[in-house]
Amino acid sequence: MLYRIIKPFIRVALYFFFRKIYLNHSEVYAIKGPVLITANHPNSFLDAILIGAFFKKPIHFLARGDAFKKPIHRFFLGLLNMIPIYRLSEGKENLYLNEYAFRASKKILEDDGIVLIFIEGICLLTNEIQPFKKGAARIALDYKGKKPLQILPLGIAYDRFNSWGSTVNLHAGKTISLAELLPFDDRAKNMRYFNDSIVQSLNRLIVTPLNAKPAQNRIVKLIGNLGYIIHRWFFLGLDSFVRRKTQNTVFHDSVLFGTLFILYPILIVIIGFCLISLFGLKMILPLLGILVMARCIVLVKNPNE
Structure with a gap:
């Protein structure tokens, strides 16, 4: 269930x-x-x-x-x-x-x-x-x-x-x-x-996928850079913590996914609440959409590559 x-x-x-x-x-x-x-x-x-x-x-x-x-x-x-x-x-x-x-x-x-x-x-x-x-x-x-x-x-x-x-x-x-x-x-x-x-x-x-970077236009690249700046501290900090906890095991990706599944929505809620308090609801909803979109696009700038 x-x-x-x-x-x-x-x-x-x-x-x-x-x-x-x-x-x-x-x-x-x-x-x-x-x-x-x-x-x-x-x-x-x-x-x-x-x-x-x-x-x-x-x-x-x-x-x-x-x-x-x-x-x-x-x-x-x-x-x-x-x-x-x-x-x-x-x-x-x-x-x-x-x-x-x-x-x-x-x-x-x-x-x-x-x-x-x-x-x-x-x-x-x-x-x-x-x-x-x-x-x-x-x-x-x-x-x-x-x-x-x-x-x-x-x-x-x-x-x-x-x-x-x-x-x-x-x-x-x-x-x-x-x-x-x-x-x-x-x-x-x-x-x-x-x-x-x-x-x-x-x-x-079993076919290993090619690690090809998707093509980007200027707007997508700009949003990607924004996402990279906003999320870098959170994702790299969490990734470093998970690496220490799962050292010498095969659980890194599983634990990182599970941790992000729980914590990332909380991060978005906190950021949204802070921005709404500063600028109001009507101004912030589009920005939150861009924020989440930026999280998707930030993958093209993955520092692990």
């Missing part, structure tokens, strides 16, 4: 956070379940936020279990349709909890829902495919729903990491029927064939 409420705001925020988001086959994002989305995992929670924001139907995500350690984190991540799944590196004592993740995923699919699993099971801030785990194949093998299960490979690639104002490609492939991916009577053979088939699909779908 919470995710449905904030989803439109997340989509707007993503277009503020990224320079450009490319989507192919827009009709795919209206797909109905049961669907198991198998995606690569280059950029932590930001991958799930991006994918979930553009599908019309609610998506449940399998997310790394160490993010659910604190009860408050578990509560809010659960509200965002995230299901914890644990790796061996997070402790053998937690592996039994994965049974809950697989049961929950199975029920969602059998109720005609959509489940997203990052098939590599690891995030390394790279667009290169990592060795696949068996979780996606296991979910597919255990599916017992009445409707045919569709498998949707989806590639995601960024032009850079640990940076706001980047460009991202979301490339969805063609859906694959479960029968095509599980042709054998042997479970182990089916798991290997499933992963090999998805590897071939994702290799074609």
Whole structure:
């Protein structure tokens, strides 16, 4: 429920956070379940936020279990349709909890829902495919729903990491029927064939975007310079803080996006209130529009380039 409420705001925020988001086959994002989305995992929670924001139907995500350690984190991540799944590196004592993740995923699919699993099971801030785990194949093998299960490979690639104002490609492939991916009577053979088939699909779908600067006329350039001056202190200061807090982790972009999602509207409200107090409402509304527009255009002057 919470995710449905904030989803439109997340989509707007993503277009503020990224320079450009490319989507192919827009009709795919209206797909109905049961669907198991198998995606690569280059950029932590930001991958799930991006994918979930553009599908019309609610998506449940399998997310790394160490993010659910604190009860408050578990509560809010659960509200965002995230299901914890644990790796061996997070402790053998937690592996039994994965049974809950697989049961929950199975029920969602059998109720005609959509489940997203990052098939590599690891995030390394790279667009290169990592060795696949068996979780996606296991979910597919255990599916017992009445409707045919569709498998949707989806590639995601960024032009850079640990940076706001980047460009991202979301490339969805063609859906694959479960029968095509599980042709054998042997479970182990089916798991290997499933992963090999998805590897071939994702290799074609992961396309690193070119970091091209958009053309600008004089007015756009002027607004961009204004946005750069107004926002520089806020964004660079916040980015520096997040870098310190997420040092030696893969969470920089995810934490920065989440922090901006909460704090940037507050900044606009504060600036608007101050300007209204000084100049009045009628004079300030157009300026606030320019201020927000300037935030979008300031991405062309990203100091991380």
